[in-house]
Amino acid sequence: MKKKILILGGAGFIGVNLIEHFLNKNYDVVVYGRTLPLGFEGKIIFIEARLSDVIEKKDYLRSLKIDSAIYLINTFPVNSNVSDYEFLLEQNKNLINNIFDVVERFIFISSGGRVYKSSNRPHHENEKLTAICDYGKSKIALEQFVSSCANHKNKKHLIIRPSNPYGPHQKLTGNQGLIAVLIGRILTGEPIEVWGSGLEVRDYIYIKDFVGIFYSLYCIETPKYDVYNIGSCAGESTLSILDAVRLQLPKHEIQIKYIANNQIIKSNILCNKRVLDEIGNFTYTNLSSGIAQFIEWLHATPHNK
Numbered sequence: 001m002k003k004k005i006l007i008l009g010g011a012g013f014i015g016v017n018l019i020e021h022f023l024n025k026n027y028d029v030v031v032y033g034r035t036l037p038l039g040f041e042g043k044i045i046f047i048e049a050r051l052s053d054v055i056e057k058k059d060y061l062r063s064l065k066i067d068s069a070i071y072l073i074n075t076f077p078v079n080s081n082v083s084d085y086e087f088l089l090e091q092n093k094n095l096i097n098n099i100f101d102v103v104e105r106f107i108f109i110s111s112g113g114r115v116y117k118s119s120n121r122p123h124h125e126n127e128k129l130t131a132i133c134d135y136g137k138s139k140i141a142l143e144q145f146v147s148s149c150a151n152h153k154n155k156k157h158l159i160i161r162p163s164n165p166y167g168p169h170q171k172l173t174g175n176q177g178l179i180a181v182l183i184g185r186i187l188t189g190e191p192i193e194v195w196g197s198g199l200e201v202r203d204y205i206y207i208k209d210f211v212g213i214f215y216s217l218y219c220i221e222t223p224k225y226d227v228y229n230i231g232s233c234a235g236e237s238t239l240s241i242l243d244a245v246r247l248q249l250p251k252h253e254i255q256i257k258y259i260a261n262n263q264i265i266k267s268n269i270l271c272n273k274r275v276l277d278e279i280g281n282f283t284y285t286n287l288s289s290g291i292a293q294f295i296e297w298l299h300a301t302p303h304n305k
Contacts, residue, residue: 004028004066006103008095009073010044011035013177014109014162014207016169018070019044021211030064032057033073051075051091054098061102068105068218071096071146074135078114078176081134089138093145100149105156107218108146110139112161112229112270113202122203122271125161125227132265147226158223160214163231163270167207167290168297178238179204179291182245183298191255194238196264201235203269206290209282216279223278231270232284241287248291 005022007015010031019037022029023044030045031037037044045064049057051073073095075088082088100106114136116123131137143159150157170177172184185192213230217223236244246254276282285293 006030006066006069011037069103076135076138107158118265122269159227163203165207165210198239201267203231206285229270233272235269
């Protein structure tokens with residue numbers, strides 16, 4: 001019998017890449033959410049539902065005998081605060097609490113970029129968490145809730161803190177994902193907006209690398225820890241990213257507009273020692289190769305732009 005994986009909120013960038021990977025590994029994939037992930041009609045079990053529908057869907061979910069759930073739902077905007085923070089938090093907690101009851105293991109995809117304070121050193125998983133926005137605060141609160149649920153219900157769990165993944169299936173017109181946004185603006189001739197000085201440093205990881213590392217960790221029966229960063233442990237500034245994208249799109253003219261912002265975290269790099277100690281050595285896709293593969297994928301699938 002094939003194993004079943006439940007992905008909550010699978011229509012987004014990371015979700016679609018995880019669906020592809022688990023299908024290729026011969027899993028039955030169940031997706032719970034408001035939107036059917038494009039391109040998977042007839043290949044997955046899709047449960048169209050809102051967060052608040054979990055009670056009425058619970059018996060059906062239990063009947064599917066799901067091994068693990070991956071929680072990708074995000075109801076908090078990344079770059080702004082919300083007026084109904086507590087209400088949204090409780091909605092997420094209610095769904096998480098009920099999903100714990102119908103799976104053997106719960107995996108929460110948190111954030112590596114919004115739960116750590118600025119530091120010139122790579123962030124370790126056991127650092128004290130600090131958030132300056134509602135999105136980051138919600139991730140910290142839900143991490144704590146997931147750990148509490150796992151202890152209370154005696155269930156396995158993992159918390160994953162990704163760095164900044166980029167690559168196939170990422171939207172070029174969103175307000176998140178620097179590499180995708182830069183590519184989109186260059187291709188359409190729109191001005192490039194650089195928030196802050198452009199020297200701010202982030203950790204970027206090609207999405208196929210993220211999925212590969214995640215899956216290797218997923219397959220470990222009893223990992224040593226409950227929390228893992230998944231990043232490259234390498235920092236790139238906004239301007240160096242822009243240069244790398246321009247090299248792949250040399251025929252396009254660009255305009256740069258600097259926007260002052262003193263709230264931007266200056267440096268955020270994730271230490272990957274814990275996860276690599278767990279799964280073994282991993283060969284990362286270098287930045288220029290990852291960007292080139294992303295652009296090649298975009299040319300091959302223009303409807304995904």
